[in-house]
Amino acid sequence: MSVNRPSTIENQLLLRLSPTERDRIGAQSDCIELSHGSVLYVSGHAIEHAYFPRSAVICLMATLPDHQPLEMSLVGNEGMLGASLVLGVSSAPMQASVHSPGSCLRLSRVQLQAALSEIPELRTTLNHYLHLQVMQLAQSAACIHFHDIEQRLARWLLMTHDRVHCDHFHFTHECLANMLGVRRSGVTLAAGLLQHQGLIHYTRGEITIVDRKGLEAVSCLCYSALSV
Structure with a gap:
């Protein structure tokens, strides 16, 4: 999917942090461009990076042998990819690929774990987001079945x-x-x-x-x- 978007979009999770803590995250992260179709996570494989989209959109997909992947959720600048790392789980629960190209902040798994230890505000923010993501996936599964x-x-x-x-x-x-x-x-x-x-x-x-x-x-x- 290709789109044209404004260039001033920021990640909403990181905007909830104080300016000082947000700057600390920014200094540790890489700002990268994600291209359409790039596979970021493979289900069951190790998670190497966490992604905080700015203008990119990432899709989470459930996969079964001999079936097309089924998109379960979208992650844009309202969220992050790799929330399971907050729980200390480093294997990907689903496949993740780039749904729409754009910019993204990327932290290595080690960098994110260090940031979670050093910035309590970040851990609280991501805990709330992880809870919301679980609710979204459950709602999405019900939607696929009933609507x-x-x-x-x-x-x-x-x-x-x-x-x-x-x-x-x-x-x-x-x-x-x-x-x-x-x-x-x-x-x-x-x-x-x-x-x-x-x-x-x-x-x-x-x-x-x-x-x-x-x-x-x-x-x-x-x-x-x-x-x-």
């Missing part, structure tokens, strides 16, 4: 819109199918319904949010429950 494709597509588009900070973005049919856990024909039908209602404009993978309020009305209640 129809159109509702879930509206939810994913709203969640993406919140994180990319612009009205226009590009989704491949394969990406949308992975988001919803359906075949491409289901994506075509659901996107067509949203476009027919004047909520989005969708052609050849290019999506523009036309009526956000209308999209929120169509989405299931899981959107508000999953919002940070």
